Amino acid sequence: MKIKLNSIFVDDQDKARKFYTEALGFKVSKDIPVGEFKWLTVVSPEGPDDLELVLEPNANPAAKAFQESILEQGIPITGFEVDDIQAEYQRLKDLGVVFTMNPTQAGPVTVAVFADTCGNLIQLYQAGA
Amino acid sequence: MLHKDVLISLCQARDMLRDTGDGTLSVQDVAREVGMSPFHFIRLFKAVFGETPKQCQLRARLERAKVLLMMTEASVTDICMEVGFSSLGTFSYVFARRVGVAPSAYRAAARSMMKVPGETPKQLIPGCLSLMSGSPG
Numbered sequence: 001m002k003i004k005l006n007s008i009f010v011d012d013q014d015k016a017r018k019f020y021t022e023a024l025g026f027k028v029s030k031d032i033p034v035g036e037f038k039w040l041t042v043v044s045p046e047g048p049d050d051l052e053l054v055l056e057p058n059a060n061p062a063a064k065a066f067q068e069s070i071l072e073q074g075i076p077i078t079g080f081e082v083d084d085i086q087a088e089y090q091r092l093k094d095l096g097v098v099f100t101m102n103p104t105q106a107g108p109v110t111v112a113v114f115a116d117t118c119g120n121l122i123q124l125y126q127a128g129a
Numbered sequence: 130m131l132h133k134d135v136l137i138s139l140c141q142a143r144d145m146l147r148d149t150g151d152g153t154l155s156v157q158d159v160a161r162e163v164g165m166s167p168f169h170f171i172r173l174f175k176a177v178f179g180e181t182p183k184q185c186q187l188r189a190r191l192e193r194a195k196v197l198l199m200m201t202e203a204s205v206t207d208i209c210m211e212v213g214f215s216s217l218g219t220f221s222y223v224f225a226r227r228v229g230v231a232p233s234a235y236r237a238a239a240r241s242m243m244k245v246p247g248e249t250p251k252q253l254i255p256g257c258l259s260l261m262s263g264s265p266g
Contacts, residue, residue: 068144072136072140096176097176098131098173100130100132101130102130115131115178117176117180
């Protein structure tokens with residue numbers, strides 16, 4: 001048994017594709033039409049290249065309610081590890097990405113939180129910084 | 130940095146924009162409700178939600194229209210009014226451009242997939258993970 005997928009809900013898959021590739025720099029791995037929606041996954045060029053993030057439509061009303069409530073409470077839906085959080089923070093900020101938490105030391109890690117333009121907050125973290 | 134209170138205001142603004150019932154608010158109304166200038170509101174909303182308030186409102190209206198076309202017997206004209214359009218021509222044009230088919234064709238296609246009248250069509254509940262399990266990779 002392997003963990004090869006993680007999924008997050010997005011409010012629009014076209015917006016998600018754009019943000020997760022153009023701003024975050026991930027690469028589209030699968031983009032398969034499924035009815036009105038798509039099986040849309042991205043991978044990080046920094047690896048591991050077989051671990052895919054599914055950008056899943058929030059069309060189910062339960063998914064929508066969950067996503068909205070978590071956002072309004074300011075809670076990140078997932079986190080991505082970075083090597084240099086200050087550099088990544090500055091790069092994203094320059095692209096117009098909105099942060100709800102600037103890089104902040106939290107015990108053994110430094111964390112920052114931004115809005116992914118698809119109804120989620122995402123945490124960045126740098127270990128040992 | 131976006132303060133938590135501002136994030137909450139933006140979430141509330143999004144709820145207002147998506148409310149397609151009676152008394153639909155304009156973008157200016159919503160900006161006023163959350164205490165921001167329209168310019169500041171539109172700029173911030175776009176940065177956080179990846180679309181302008183107007184685009185968000187339009188998307189919500191079309192989503193609501195899709196549900197009504199699938200789940201009710203209401204006429205296309207009634208649905209057009211219900212989701213906040215005042216002109217059937219504009220509604221049909223915008224719907225076809227965004228969704229890819231005319232409202233009546235969308236209804237017919239959705240109905241043909243329903244096994245039991247009134248059941249929630251599978252388009253509303255994408256079962257991506259269950260549907261695709263085994264196939265990715």
